[in-house]
Amino acid sequence: MAIPRRTFLQTTLAGAVGASLLPHVVLAEDAAATTDADKLKAAISEIYGDTAAEVSDKITIKAPEIAENGASVPVDVTADLENIEEITLIAPSNPAPYIAKFSFPNGSAGLLSTRVKMGKTGSITAIVKANGKLLYASKDVKVTIGGCGG
Amino acid sequence: MAKTKTKVRAKLKNGVTQVKVLVKHPMETGSRKDKKTGEKIPAHYIKEVSCALNDTVMMQADWTGGISKNPYFSFNFTGGASGDKVTITWTDNKAETDTVEVEIK
Numbered sequence: 001m002a003i004p005r006r007t008f009l010q011t012t013l014a015g016a017v018g019a020s021l022l023p024h025v026v027l028a029e030d031a032a033a034t035t036d037a038d039k040l041k042a043a044i045s046e047i048y049g050d051t052a053a054e055v056s057d058k059i060t061i062k063a064p065e066i067a068e069n070g071a072s073v074p075v076d077v078t079a080d081l082e083n084i085e086e087i088t089l090i091a092p093s094n095p096a097p098y099i100a101k102f103s104f105p106n107g108s109a110g111l112l113s114t115r116v117k118m119g120k121t122g123s124i125t126a127i128v129k130a131n132g133k134l135l136y137a138s139k140d141v142k143v144t145i146g147g148c149g150g
Numbered sequence: 151m152a153k154t155k156t157k158v159r160a161k162l163k164n165g166v167t168q169v170k171v172l173v174k175h176p177m178e179t180g181s182r183k184d185k186k187t188g189e190k191i192p193a194h195y196i197k198e199v200s201c202a203l204n205d206t207v208m209m210q211a212d213w214t215g216g217i218s219k220n221p222y223f224s225f226n227f228t229g230g231a232s233g234d235k236v237t238i239t240w241t242d243n244k245a246e247t248d249t250v251e252v253e254i255k
Contacts, residue, residue: 072219096181104209106227107229108225109226109228111168111226115218115222116217116218117216
């Protein structure tokens with residue numbers, strides 16, 4: 001018996017606890033990721049029906065990486081596209097993901113900026129409808145203090 | 151009647167008109183609770199915003215409570231000349247409304 005009982009317990013227990021915690025963490029992250037994506041999908045289909053939306057690099061979202069105040073997160077959307085019809089803002093992690101839809105019946109020069117509320121850390125998505133197609137881009141924002149009440 | 155105020159600026163630069171709007175509005179979602187009484191604060195938010203250039207609708211927006219308190223937004227469009235009229239109108243869920251007209255600078 002070279003290993004004292006105390007050391008043996010410490011190491012084995014720590015290992016056991018670590019091993020049992022790890023899967024949970026991974027599972028939780030997976031669940032959050034799918035629900036966020038699911039929520040985004042659900043929100044898109046709620047607004048636009050069955051029209052498929054594609055990720056586009058022509059859309060740039062400017063928002064702070066870390067927002068200290070979730071009640072007011074500045075968001076700038078720039079879309080390098082022609083014939084922009086609509087710009088919709090969605091925050092999938094909010095209690096009410098759909099934030100706003102801006103329509104431009106007579107054309108837009110592809111810039112929209114506003115301030116939105118974010119309940120917690122999550123992504124903000126801008127969907128741009130141009131030439132009848134739906135394109136979107138997302139940006140992650142870390143929120144220190146949520147701004148949706150509760 | 152809550153006190154509301156709307157400020158609008160429209161600026162022409164290189165053929166693109168940029169409109170900036172700042173509204174003084176509580177934008178209550180209806181899900182926030184009063185910390186003292188624990189009761190829910192009734193929803194009070196702007197639902198519709200529209201912008202017209204002279205008499206042509208250039209922008210129409212549907213909002214929810216997800217827009218921040220005292221909302222600010224800006225957007226741009228091509229066309230419009232110096233001296234043209236830009237009209238911003240908003241209506242909230244309590245049917246309060248405000249219209250502001252400015253000239254493009």
